[in-house]
Amino acid sequence: MESRGNEHVDVLIVGAGLSGIGAACHLRRDCPQKSFAILEAREASGGTWDLFRYPGVRSDSDMFTLGYRFRPWQEAKAIADGPAILGYIRATARDHGIEEAIRYRCRAVSAEWSSDDARWTVEVRRGDEPEPEWITCSFLYLNTGYYRYDEGFTPHFEGLERFGGRVVHPQHWPEDLDYAGKRVVVVGSGATAVTLVPAMAEKAGHVTMLQRSPTYIVSMPAHDAIADFLRRRLPAEVAYPIVRWKNVLLAVLMYQASRRSPEVVKRLIRSGVEKALPAGYDVATHFTPAYDPWDQRLCLVPDGDLFKAICRGDVSVVTDRIVTFTERGLLLASRAELEADVVVTATGLNISLMGGMELRLDGEKVDLSKTIGYKGVMFSGLPNLAATIGYTNASWTLKADLAAGYVCRLLNSMDEHGDAIATPRAPAPSEPTRPFMDLTSGYVLRSIDQMPKQGSRRPWRLHQNYPRDLLVLRYGTVDDGEIDFSPAGGRPAELVG
Ligand SMILES: Cc1cc2nc3c(=O)[nH]c(=O)nc-3n(C[C@H](O)[C@H](O)[C@H](O)COP(=O)(O)OP(=O)(O)OC[C@H]3O[C@@H](n4cnc5c(N)ncnc54)[C@H](O)[C@@H]3O)c2cc1C
Numbered sequence: 001m002e003s004r005g006n007e008h009v010d011v012l013i014v015g016a017g018l019s020g021i022g023a024a025c026h027l028r029r030d031c032p033q034k035s036f037a038i039l040e041a042r043e044a045s046g047g048t049w050d051l052f053r054y055p056g057v058r059s060d061s062d063m064f065t066l067g068y069r070f071r072p073w074q075e076a077k078a079i080a081d082g083p084a085i086l087g088y089i090r091a092t093a094r095d096h097g098i099e100e101a102i103r104y105r106c107r108a109v110s111a112e113w114s115s116d117d118a119r120w121t122v123e124v125r126r127g128d129e130p131e132p133e134w135i136t137c138s139f140l141y142l143n144t145g146y147y148r149y150d151e152g153f154t155p156h157f158e159g160l161e162r163f164g165g166r167v168v169h170p171q172h173w174p175e176d177l178d179y180a181g182k183r184v185v186v187v188g189s190g191a192t193a194v195t196l197v198p199a200m201a202e203k204a205g206h207v208t209m210l211q212r213s214p215t216y217i218v219s220m221p222a223h224d225a226i227a228d229f230l231r232r233r234l235p236a237e238v239a240y241p242i243v244r245w246k247n248v249l250l251a252v253l254m255y256q257a258s259r260r261s262p263e264v265v266k267r268l269i270r271s272g273v274e275k276a277l278p279a280g281y282d283v284a285t286h287f288t289p290a291y292d293p294w295d296q297r298l299c300l301v302p303d304g305d306l307f308k309a310i311c312r313g314d315v316s317v318v319t320d321r322i323v324t325f326t327e328r329g330l331l332l333a334s335r336a337e338l339e340a341d342v343v344v345t346a347t348g349l350n351i352s353l354m355g356g357m358e359l360r361l362d363g364e365k366v367d368l369s370k371t372i373g374y375k376g377v378m379f380s381g382l383p384n385l386a387a388t389i390g391y392t393n394a395s396w397t398l399k400a401d402l403a404a405g406y407v408c409r410l411l412n413s414m415d416e417h418g419d420a421i422a423t424p425r426a427p428a429p430s431e432p433t434r435p436f437m438d439l440t441s442g443y444v445l446r447s448i449d450q451m452p453k454q455g456s457r458r459p460w461r462l463h464q465n466y467p468r469d470l471l472v473l474r475y476g477t478v479d480d481g482e483i484d485f486s487p488a489g490g491r492p493a494e495l496v497g
Contacts, residue, residue: 009035011411012122012137014108014355016040017047018089019388019400020143022068023407024098029070030408033415037135038098039124041107041355045093047145049086054170054344056199057082060191060300062220064227064243065251065395068092072240074231078224079302106133110358111140113383118420118488120384138420141407142387143400144355153348153443159324159331165341170196171349179342181205185330187322188346189215191299196346198305201314208338209317210330214289215299216269219276222302248466251394255294255464262292269293276307286317294393351447354387371452373436374424374482375459375472377403379452383423386410391464392437398466406473413478420488432456438464 011027013020016038027036044050058081059066066085067073071092075084093099105127111120120140124133152171160167168174170192184204186193189211201207226246230239258265266288273287289296301307309315321333329339359366359382371379376399377386386407390396414422433453437444454462459472459482479485 006134008119008136008138009037010137011036011139011141012108012120012135013038013141013143014122014357015047015143015145016045016093016102016104017143017145018049018085018397019145019390019404020047021045021089021093021096021098022397022400023141023143023388023404024101025068025070025092025096026401026404026408028096028098030405031411034411036101038102039106039108039122039135040102040104042149043104045099045102045104046086046089049082049089051149052082052170052173053175054173054192054196054199055203056195058195058302059085060195061251061395062224062247063088064224064240065247066397067240067244068397069241069244069401072236074236076228077222077302078227079220079222079300108355108357110360112360113362113385115362115383115421116488118384139384139386139407139411142354142357142385144353144357144387146351146353146389147349147443148352148356151350152345153350153446154345155347157322157325157345159326161325162327163325163329163343164327165329165343167343167345169345169347177342179204182341183329183339184208184342184344185210185338185340186344186346187211188344188348189213189299190346190348191297192348193346194299194301194306196344197315198301198309200344201309201312204314204342207309207315208340209315210322210332210338211286211317211319212321214285214287214319215296216289216293217273217287217299217301217306218269219272219304219307220300220302248394248398252465252467255393258293258298265293273307276304276311278311281310285319297392348443351443351451353389353451359385368452369450372424372426372433372460373452373454373462375406376454376462376469377406377473378422378424378483380424380426380460383421389436391466393464394466399469402466402469402473409474410478414485417485418487419485421484421486423484423486425482425484427455427457427460431460436462438462 011034013023020038024038027034059079062078063073063080107125108122109125110123113120119136119138121134121136124135126133152169180203182205184200184207186197187210193209197207197209227243230242274283323331323333329337331337371381373379388400388403390399433455435448436451436454
């Protein structure tokens with residue numbers, strides 16, 4: 001393909017959220033010789049932490065692991081609210097001089113790889129401009145998150161148009177929504193629902209969490225006592241990695257215990273919930289999922305805020321199915337009717353990997369589902385391309401940091417050896433593959449067939465395990481025999497499938 005780019009950068013980062021800004025900081029530090037730019041579709045940086053504005057929006061993993069490895073989290077709370085996280089991301093961009101590299105209102109729409117030129121040509125839409133712009137890059141680094149920004153997921157609800165109240169989705173929170181003293185129903189039981197419910201209960205008349213099925217919910221102190229102790233005595237640069245590792249290991253232990261002894265972990269979680277709720281509360285119906293812990297993401301609630309709101313009588317939980325919306329609220333399968341002034345559909349996200357971009361290799365459209373993730377960072381058959389896809393069982397940033405460090409090592413190693421192209425080879429077609437994400441959550445299952453696969457052995461297998469990934473990504477050899485390195489002009493390896 002003839003190159004249409006009128007501008008070239010060594011590395012093009014797509015997305016100026018938590019990951020894209022972290023990636024740029026790594027590049028600036030570890031590959032100072034590389035030019036880069038960041039394309040951001042929105043008018044602001046911060047991604048998730050700027051988009052979501054619902055009451056109480058907060059992290060559901062601790063900030064010592066959701067924070068960047070290179071920038072200690074210094075605020076008081078370990079479970080932080082959205083604005084504090086956004087402030088942290090933006091301060092990082094500012095302090096590392098990244099802000100100037102971000103091009104706002106620039107959406108990357110498609111990218112085509114040319115083997116002859118050893119570069120990607122990226123089609124960019126700037127705001128509402130009718131004509132695209134083109135930019136070429138030697139390495140395309142996608143930090144586009146994992147869901148669609150324009151539209152959250154709402155299942156079809158019968159009779160929705162009849163409802164006389166207001167229906168809102170947490171992804172598009174209306175600034176003017178006044179729910180003080182009102183009857184609110186939050187539909188859902190995931191991280192967003194369990195965050196929203198106690199936060200809205202502070203002002204609402206009453207909040208009902210209406211769930212089809214329960215989720216595992218674990219209370220966690222909003223303040224980390226060990227972290228606070230260490231931070232009072234040690235410089236931030238010393239205390240932060242200690243606390244980070246403590247939390248990494250705790251999360252790994254919890255996850256491994258859930259996989260190996262699910263019955264024990266189920267009992268532990270259940271007894272925590274029973275202790276937090278009034279005697280005789282129907283924990284079996286409302287807080288005992290049918291699946292094992294970590295088949296789906298576990299929800300954390302800081303200082304048991306959800307349980308406290310239930311104890312106060314501000315919140316009730318209903319486990320039932322919606323038959324239809326009515327004029328006054330919701331009719332349920334049990335024939336009960338839930339009256340509501342406001343219904344919040346905390347029903348999830350629409351997954352979108354690679355920022356919804358269409359990728360082509362020398363004119364041929366890439367079918368992502370035919371690729372296999374390499375070290376959870378690159379993909380079989382896709383030259384000079386990396387994407388940040390964080391952990392599902394631990395903080396996203398742990399993986400994002402490792403991925404960024406790896407990309408820098410790869411780029412430096414290519415420079416050292418005079419290589420222009422790095423393409424992960426596909427494992428043999430006879431080798432078994434499995435889905436890229438091993439969660440059974442609805443949002444994953446709805447899009448699993450469009451996602452890449454993972455392989456059955458290192459480096460194609462995704463372990464979702466920070467210490468293991470650390471060994472591979474930070475300390476493993478770059479040229480591990482699974483990547484084709486070539487000077488410009490080499491053809492990419494065949495896609496599998
Ligand atoms: C409500 C909520 C709470 C969460 N809480 C946690 C938590 O506690 N812990 C945790 O580990 N994870 C959490 N997550 C997951 C969270 O998304 C990640 O932690 C992290 O914010 C992801 O950062 P990111 O930069 O990779 O993606 P995002 O934050 O999604 O940012 C991606 C950016 O890329 C831009 N973009 C996308 N496509 C394009 C394109 N084609 N062209 C140009 N720009 C594009 C977007 O506009 C956006 O700015 C949460 C997610 C949600 C929705």
